[in-house]
Structure formats: structure tokens, C-alpha cells
Amino acid sequence: MIENLLLQVFNGLVNGAFYALLSLGLAVIFGMLRVINFMHGALYMLGAFGAYLLTAWWGLPFWWTLLAAPILVAAIGLVFERLLLRRLYDADLLYNLLLTFGLALAIQDAMRIRFGMQGVPYGAPAALQGAVEIGPLLFPAYRLFVLAVSVLACLGTWWLIDRTRAGLIIRAATERPMLTRALGVDVDRWIPAVFAFGVALAGLAGVLAAPMRNVSPVMGADLIITTFAIVVIGGMGSILGSVVTGFIVGVLEALGAVYYPSAANLVVFILMAAILLVRPAGLFGSADAG
């Protein structure tokens, strides 16, 4: 029994790894651009397709797609940012949400027309197939890998923003953009970079998901809505907060699946309702966030 429970917690952590990567990307983008990126799920899907296509067309091994697909996704995101999103930075926040919703809809449908609804299979690399024995438990190797990469990416993001000079500028620009400009920093120059970085995190999550989940045009649509609920639960306050909330929700969802299998995908929404009742600003949010 306890072994089963531990395995469920592990599976929850792996699902949480995806939530964490996605909500981290959303938080980074929102912090700098004040944009809730509805495209995030579609870009996650493009990351998975990127891995699939790079392998299918050019025979690129999984390890290289892990690097190349996020860069590709970041480039795509950058094009949309420069061409479209940029025009709305002075407008109401809601218009950005609606614009990225329209983009997500178009991207997803275009992929459906090209690749169909069924989706395509993508196998894990040979080195990561099989299971790893830790104590009395057997863990699927690929899932352990996903967890490790996700944690590393989250730590790396934290290090970038908290410990480097670029991070210092970004933090200054998000908290006091005018003052930062007055100090001679060209804030606008940093916006595309931050957007590309946040989007690359979604692309990375997509590549990691490719061998685990069915690579299909709609794989990101439901996920982005769940991620929004996680963002509400955690509050957009902090990078650490979005990551921690992602993992917490992943684990609670897995435990919910053990005790109430039929209500497994409702867990996150019930959590959100409870948070709205008790602490509307979210676990890590500040009260004035609206």
C-alpha cells in the first residue's frame, strides 16, 4: 500500500513538473510583459511536434531535439511577439489575453489540418527506456529524467533571475520600469528576450512530454486551462511560488486519483475554489494583485 502511494506521489511530481515548467514560463512572461500568454499551451504542443518532426525529417536524436525544439519554439514565439503582441503593450491587459487566444486557436487548428487529430507516436530514447530500482520501488527511467530536467530548468531560471546581472535588470524592469529606464537601461530591448525565454520553457515541456503523452494538436489546450487554475492557486507573485504550486497540484491530483478516480481531473478546480474562498490572492500572491 505504502509503495503504491509513493509511486502515485512520484507520478504526481512528474505531472507537476509539466505544470511547474508551464506556469513558470507564464509567470516570467507576465512579470515583464503583463501578458497572460494564452498561446502557452499551443507552444508547448509545438515543442512536442518540433521534437517529432526534427527526428522524423532529419533524424535528429532526442537529445538534440531537447535543445533544438525549445529554441525553435522560442523563435516562433518571438515572431508573434514582434509582429503582433508588441502593438498591444499599452492597451488593456485583457486584449493581450484575447489576442493570444486567437493565435492559439489558429495555431492549433492549422496543426490539426496538417497532422490530423489522432496525433503521432514518439518513442523515448533507448537509454531512458526501462525502469530504475530505488529501494523496493521501480521507477520508469524516462519519468525520472523528466523530473530531473524540469527541476534543473526551474533552478536554472531561478539562478538566472536571482543571481545574474541580466536577472537584476529584469527584476528592476518588472518592478519599476520607469525608474529602470531613468537609470539608462533600455527596458524595451529586454522584453523580446524575456518573452522568448518564457516560451522556450513551454517548448522544453513539450519536448519532454513527447515520449510520454500522445503528440497531438490539442495536447496543450486542456493543459493551459489547468495551468491557469494553478496560476490562480499560486498567485502570480513569484517564480518560486509558481514552481512549488505546480508540483503541489501535481501531487494532490495524483493522490485524488487514488481515492476518487472519477474526480481526478476536478481536483485542481476544487483547489482553486477553496483558495478563492480562503485566500483569494493565491498561496504566494500579494493582496493588491487585482
Add this chain to the structure above:
Amino acid sequence: MTARRRIGWSLLGAAALVLPLVVYPVLGADILAWALFAAAFDLLLGHTGLLSFGHAAYFGCGAYVAALLATRLQAPFPLNALAGGVAAGILSLPLMGLSIRRKGIYFAMITLAFAQMVYYIANQWRGVTGGENGITGVPRGHAFGVSLVSSTVFYYATLVLVTLALLLCWRIVRSPFGRILVAIRENEARAQSLGYAVGRYKLIAAMLSGALAGLAGGIWVINHGFVGLDAVHWSTSGTVVIMTLLGGMGTRLGPVVGAALVIALRDAISAWTDAWGVVTGIIFIAVILAFRRGIVGTLEGALGRRAAPAPAVPAPERPLGTIR
């Protein structure tokens, strides 16, 4: 009422009367149902400044309840759709009650998430909703002794009901209650400082909007005779948003015009492409970037009448979040 305005309304009335002669009547009634849905949605977006991204929950709830009443209890037409509206209004009490605890962008995300919850419930509660199969064979039945099996007859029955519901919408907007909603949209803090219970007003507006959306869903399902998971899917929430924006939010006729255009366009292009998502996405992008006041808002501006309303929520001057 100015002469120009009287002409406009007469034209609209005439168009509504001859519509089933121009397009096939099921499509006509579809336009009416979606027009009411969009008008109900705009009570929140255009007049209260709340962007609900989850109105499919109420539309779908109304559709499912009306379908169940019609198939299992043989409830007659206006009654089953009205009951759908009541059910949706009841559903909106807890969901909107929680959602209005946050504002702006968060409100949009929360409503979207709750609608997804309703979607999952509809998917899993197969005994009631039929899950992926939906509820089929919903009968039109009789209304006041008249058979509604003919789509043309049903269109005119729907026209009466939707006209009454739209008049109610417009009456709400022009009432003192509606003025307070606009005050909340324009400056919530000031409305509160003037002593209005802002939260309660928002909740009542949201419940009215949800109930009318449910009524629209009820009409829609009796018209088609079928309801499936599409009705509660997030894409339905997106469709009503783009209808309202395209027509012009916060205007009286905007949602109606937007709904008619989108439904007619969807019907027209379905003959040669199934890329409806791409088309909708591009309309979204074009409207947001270049045409934010919508068709009716732009026309009103051009005709020199009252200006279209300000954006739903004024852009905040201070940062909303920080990277920490």
C-alpha cells in the same frame, strides 16, 4: 427616438421577419439563439467590465437541462428553455460568486477554469449528459397547441422569445441598476466609495447574464435536437467572445450583429473548408489589433452618436506582479 434610429430598428425588425425566407430556418433560429447568448455575455463584458471566458458553462447547462426536460419529461418548448435559463442562473451563483473575488485578467482565467470543470463533469456524468454521445432526439413538441416540428414555425416562436429576452437585456442596461454596473466598469473604487455594494451588483449582473445565456442554450438545443460536449467546450466560450467583440461590445446591437455575422460566416465557409479554427483565430487577431470598437461601435462613432465605451478595464499604472 430620432428618425434615423427608427429606420434602423425597422430595418432590423424586417430582416428578422424575412430571415427564414433567405437562409434555411434552422440557421435563422441558430442566429437568434447565439444573438441572445452574445447579448447576455455582453451584460458582463460591455456593461460591467468583466471578461468571462467561461460562458459556455451556462450556455451548455441551459442546453443540457432543456434537453433533459424535453426528452424525459416531455416539457413543452418555452418552458424547457426557460427552465434551462433558471438552472444556469443557479449554477452561476457559486461559480460567479467565487470568480468575482478576483478582477480583470484573473477573473477571466478563473471563469475559464470553472467552465472546464463543468466540461469534465458533463463528460463524466454519462447517465445524465450522455458523455461523448450527448443527448440526441430532443423533440420540439408543441407550444400553446401549435406544433413546432416545422423549422419555420419554430423560428417565429423563437423570434418572439428572443425578442422579449433581448428587450429585457436592454431594459436592464438602461435601468438605474444598469447605470451602476457602468459605474463599476468605469471606476470600481469610486462606485464603492459612493456606497454601492460592488460585489453584490457584480454577482447579480453575472447571474442575470448566466441565466440568459442558459436560456439561449435551451433555445439552441430545442432548435437542433441535439446537445453534445461541444456546448460546454472552451471554444464555445471563445466564440461568444469574438461575436461580441466583432459586433461591438457595450453597444445594444453589437452582440446581435456579431452573432449573426459569425454564424452566417461559419455556415458559408463550411462548404469549402473545415479550417474554422484558423478563420476564427484570424478574426480574433484582426479585431483585437485594428477594430476594437467592433462594427456597431465604429458605425456609431462614424455617425457621430455617443462614443463607444472605453475599454472594459482601464490599464493599471502600477505593476500587477513582479518577478521575485
